[in-house]
Amino acid sequence: MSAELMIRAAGPAMSLQDMGRQGYLVFGLTRGGAADRRALYEGAALLGQPPDCAAIEMVGMGGTFEATADTVIALTGARMTATRDGAPLVWNASHALPAGAMLVIGGAQAGTYGYLHVAGGFDAPLQMGARASHLNAGIGGLLQAGDALPLCPGQTARSGYFLTPEDRLQGGTVRVVTSFQSHHFSEETRVRFAETGFRRDPRGNRQGVRMEADGDGFFAEGGLSIVSEVITTGDIQVTGDGAPYVLMCESQTTGGYPRIGTVIPSDLPRVAQAAAGTALRFEFIDHDEAIAIETRARADIKALASRIQPLIRDPYDIADLLRYQLVGGVISATADPFET
């Protein structure tokens, strides 16, 4: 029997996620995948494996896990409490998880979407080219207590390594470019939008995140009757009540509500991770600046593997390092994580 990760207790919204599915927009299916894709890159860098490995996405709260064979895990994204057989584990790090050890991941202390990665990724069946659950489309579903996720056989990775993540859990300024419907909003409305302090509304999920603010809503000129057009992830849609929604990875593919702009891809994790009530602002930048920022962000992701550092003074891992191979899961600083 192949090794498995058993879920002994499950938080309310855990699902398997990877980079999602591309090529199905014309059929009405958005890409889906991890809400904080950067956390997948970080987990992959920690474990020295390709970023398309599937991980468990945990919204707000983790669960209790037990592996049936020795493996190595990594924890990224929203910072959650974590213990292994009662001893605290450092977040944004890789750790040995021996067979039978109890991994308990609790509530989020900062951020919304936490990720549990395993060496080699989960060996769940590919469906339409990916392992990600697309909850809105009914592909896959939430993970439940009693589920057992197969591990890729023979995979190992080095444990006891740490990565300082890009700070993205506390809200802040989110950069936006104009898009093809921005002109439906007056210059005055766009300026007011950029000057407004928003709070992440509790109404938010993998489809979209509502932003609340004091004061008037943000209404398009000529009302809401525009023809339905393509939605891209990060679009900021304004519905009838004047409140903006940032559309996320499981949004619809088309929509008839006007969009004031689009969050640049590298700032989307900041929107996803903002917990309810977190303060956010939107700053319009021009396309050239956005391209420069995205180019830097991609270079930064490629450099993640070179920024991994050993965790200092973790006796459990030091003990483990004597039992596990030290050189398994070689990490290349030059491999291109965008190549799949």
Added chain:
Amino acid sequence: MTDFPRISTVGLSGIIVSFADEMSEPANRAALAFRAAVNDEGWPEVSETMMSLVSVFLSVDLVTTPPETIEDRVLALLGRQDWQAAPLPPGRTLWHVPTVYGTDLAPQLEEAAEVAGLDPDVAIRQLSSARVRVLTLGFAPGQPYLGELPEVWNIPRQQGLTKSVPSGALVAAIRQLIIFTAPTPTGWRHVGQTAFRNFRPDAPHPFALAPGDELTFPAIERSAYDRLTAMDTTGDGGADKEAIA
């Protein structure tokens, strides 16, 4: 004020070519034909294409590709012919989807007929003989927006929402029909019920329909529908299909 077709960038995600700013049959036909032409070109920068009612989206990584390089090629392709008069692309399918009109399965047939100013029998005759085209897929995976019905079917959506119509529901408004993918609240009126499944995530071909496919909804009796649902394992719901020559 604006000339069509119009080319715009979509954030950093690609290029959109719009043929109109509201739904029309010629603009939808143009989008359908133009998308097929873009796909035939096989431009390496275009990772996927999609169409909504009257526009075509080309997914292009604008971080690495300057928009002008695509826009120039799009302009040249647009200039090749009058896309509103273009023939529909080949490779489309005609589906005949058995449908129960009215009864407790589709309780708003009579109401829809009344709004359209038609006798229910006439409404059923019209809906069951109309041949409609997939204008676009969206809202839910594989869910078709179908049109256009005769002008008499230019009925508004109802004020309130129906709490939920089931998968396979055939609903009508604004000269269009939709087959619902999944149970959904809707302002469209539930006029027919099919056993057709738009999205079959476990099947080798998960999406039954593609833009440009055509459909008819021949009327069947409730008893025939019950037999169909008991027997069908494919998701076709007893539908016949043929290639459109």
